[in-house]
Each structure stands twice: as structure tokens, then as C-alpha cells.
Amino acid sequence: MDQIIRIGMDTSKHFFQLHGVNATEQPVLRKKLRRIEMINFFEKLPSTTIAIEACGSSHHWARLLSSFGHEVKLIAPQLAKPYVKRGKNDAADAEALCEAMSRPTMRFVPVKSREQQAALMLVGMRERLVRNKTRLANAIRSYAAEFGLTAAKGTCRIEPLLERISADESIPLLGRELFAFHAREYEQLEKELRAVDAKLIEWHRANECSRRLAQIPGVGPIGASLLIMKTPAPELFKSGRQFAAWMGLTPKDHSTAGKARQGIITRAGDETLRSTLVVGATALLRYVRSGSGKHGSQWLIEMLKRKPPKLVAVALANKIARVAWKMMVTGENYRKNAVPPNLARAA
Numbered sequence: 083m084d085q086i087i088r089i090g091m092d093t094s095k096h097f098f099q100l101h102g103v104n105a106t107e108q109p110v111l112r113k114k115l116r117r118i119e120m121i122n123f124f125e126k127l128p129s130t131t132i133a134i135e136a137c138g139s140s141h142h143w144a145r146l147l148s149s150f151g152h153e154v155k156l157i158a159p160q161l162a163k164p165y166v167k168r169g170k171n172d173a174a175d176a177e178a179l180c181e182a183m184s185r186p187t188m189r190f191v192p193v194k195s196r197e198q199q200a201a202l203m204l205v206g207m208r209e210r211l212v213r214n215k216t217r218l219a220n221a222i223r224s225y226a227a228e229f230g231l232t233a234a235k236g237t238c239r240i241e242p243l244l245e246r247i248s249a250d251e252s253i254p255l256l257g258r259e260l261f262a263f264h265a266r267e268y269e270q271l272e273k274e275l276r277a278v279d280a281k282l283i284e285w286h287r288a289n290e291c292s293r294r295l296a297q298i299p300g301v302g303p304i305g306a307s308l309l310i311m312k313t314p315a316p317e318l319f320k321s322g323r324q325f326a327a328w329m330g331l332t333p334k335d336h337s338t339a340g341k342a343r344q345g346i347i348t349r350a351g352d353e354t355l356r357s358t359l360v361v362g363a364t365a366l367l368r369y370v371r372s373g374s375g376k377h378g379s380q381w382l383i384e385m386l387k388r389k390p391p392k393l394v395a396v397a398l399a400n401k402i403a404r405v406a407w408k409m410m411v412t413g414e415n416y417r418k419n420a421v422p423p424n425l426a427r428a429a
Contacts, residue, residue: 084110090133090180091120092172093143099172101180102130112173124150133183135159135175136191144193156191157182192315201311204281209354211275218271222264229253240268282307295406297416300366300398305358309406312355316411322404330356331400347396356399363398367391 084104089111092099098120102111115123124132129151134140136156144154157179165178182188194202219240223233226243231250233239244265248258286292286303295306319325326332330350336343349356370382371391385394409416 084108086111086127086130088131088133088180088183090176090178090183091143092176092179093134093137093140094172097172099176101173101176103180107184109177114172121146124152127152129153131155131183133157133162133179135162135179141194141199145196148193154193155183156193157188158191161189189318192318198311201285204278204285205308205311205354208275208278208282211271211278215268215271215275218264218268222261222268225257225261225264229257241265244268291410291413294409294413294415298402298405298409300362300402301359301406302362305362308355308358309410312352313410316407319407322407325407326400326403329359329403331359331396331403359399359402360395363402364391364395367395367398 086102087105089100089102091101096117098115098117100111100113100115100120100123101109104110113123124147127150131153132147133155134143134157136158140156144156147154162175162178162182165181166174167177168174215237219237222240222243226232226247229247229250229252231243231247233243244261247253247261248265250258253261283303286296286307289307289310292303292306292310295301295309296303298306301309313325316325319328323332327348328351330348332348333344334346334348336345367382367386371386382394382398385397389397405416408414
């Protein structure tokens, strides 16, 4: 067999499709291997470069294959898809990965360590608990409304609502028993969420960069932790605007013939990270609009006069992302008056 210089590997639970080329870019390897066969194959193979789609378990395989002396590059699925010639099968995907890796402008996903993946697991667990709590709260409100009982907005109103239901004898006994089941489930979710939040705050306090990012108005401990955990490597981005674009906070561009047409934000990247920054920016705007906020720059105040609050919140989240990128790259602390005087001033 000719010397293999590049291998694209399409992964799955049990089977792995390989496509390799030699120095003249001729295909010299097309194999479908089981898990143990794939591991044995790469253990014996001389050092080469391997491309894997950045998906579930890809970071594990990248760490394992790197321990065998290979160079592993992870490619985002949307960047590898254009190189699939025709049809959709494992062999075509492996060939597309092999081809995409050879492009000089291709961007790669940094391989995460076990510690980084454990931190992301903590974030994922918190997302799931918040989602389940919201779903259960909506179900409780819906069932209560069938008996003529309502409550004001906010999850803080759920427990008082359940107390009212338990004391209302006009509700049938079966209904009160079922509401009691819901109450116990809701209490358990609250307990688990508090425990996960405590671990997240503990992680935040132990991370120096996360503590610095929390100084940015509108970020806070949760947003700072998410920025550290979910950002692949800030040095990969050439500018703060590119970082904000990766997060999906920049407008869609559909320009042609010298005419610039920009639409809504792309919503690319991680949804949780983007929505957390937008929610933080929205909370900050509430103080600025009420006149009690101390972070209302002239830029922000003038934009609020011309644009809807939701649009301003997204623009502010974009600016927060750029500031966060600069702080992560340079290691600086947040400086309130570091922007040009004509763009911002203390309120």
C-alpha cells in the first residue's frame, strides 16, 4: 500500500468508514471497520493526519488516535457537507472529510479535554433541568386553569399556586392527589437545579478568566461560565466581530451587484450561549430604560430612541460578545471607559 498522507473517517456507534489518499491525491484506502478493528488498524498505522466530523464521541476518538501518534483534525459538519459529491452514505462522507481537510482555508474544531467535557456536561444537565422545570410549571398551570385557578407570571408563583390547590376542597380528591404528585416532582427539580447551580458557581469561582468576564455588565456568573466552556479557543477568531458571527449575533448578508442587503441575525453557533447573552442584555436594558442603570452609555441611549428594545438587546449582546472576546484573548480586566468617548460615556 502507498504511504497514506490523509484519512477521512466517518464515525458511528459500531462501524467506521475510512477513506485515505497518498501524496498524489489518489485514493489508496477504502475500508469499513468495526470499532475494535479500527483501533487495531490505527495502532499499527504509521503517523498520519485524520479528519473526523465534530459530533458525538468525536473528541474521545481524537484523544485516543492522538495517543497513537496521529494528528487528528475535527471539522464542523456544515463545513464538510459541501464536499459530498452526490448521495449520502458513509463512504461519501468519509471522502468528503478527507477532501475538506486538505483545503488551506478550512477551519478546525479544537479537541476538548476530559475536564472540558465534564464542564460541558454540567451545563447540559442544567439546561435539561431548566427545560423540565419550565415544562412541568406549564403543565401545572394548565391543569389548575381547568379548575378555575390561575397565578401570575413567573416560576416563583408555582409553589403558592400548589398550596392553594391543596387547600381547595372544591377540587376532587383524585385531582388534589395528582397535584400533590406534581408538587413533589417540582420540589425535586428545584432541589436538583440548586445543586447544579452551586456546582456551576463553584466552577466559575475557580476559573480566573470566568471571574473577569463576569465583570462585564449583563454577563454574570452563568454567562461567564458558558463563554469559557463553550468557546472553542478565542485565539482562533481574528476579531471580536468574527467571534460574534460565530455565535450567530450578526445579520445575515445577502448582497449582490454592489447592493448590501442585511437581514435578521443568523442564529448560528450555540443556542444556549447566544440566548444567555441576549437575556443578560435584556435585563441590563431594563435598568437603563428605567433611568436607574449606571451602565447606560450614550451609544445605548441613542439606539433606544431609534430602535425597538428587542433589537437593541441583540445589538448589546453582540457588543458584549466582542468585549468578552477581547478580554479572553488579552487577559485584561473589564474597563468601563475603555471605548472611545464619542461612542460611550458614563451615564
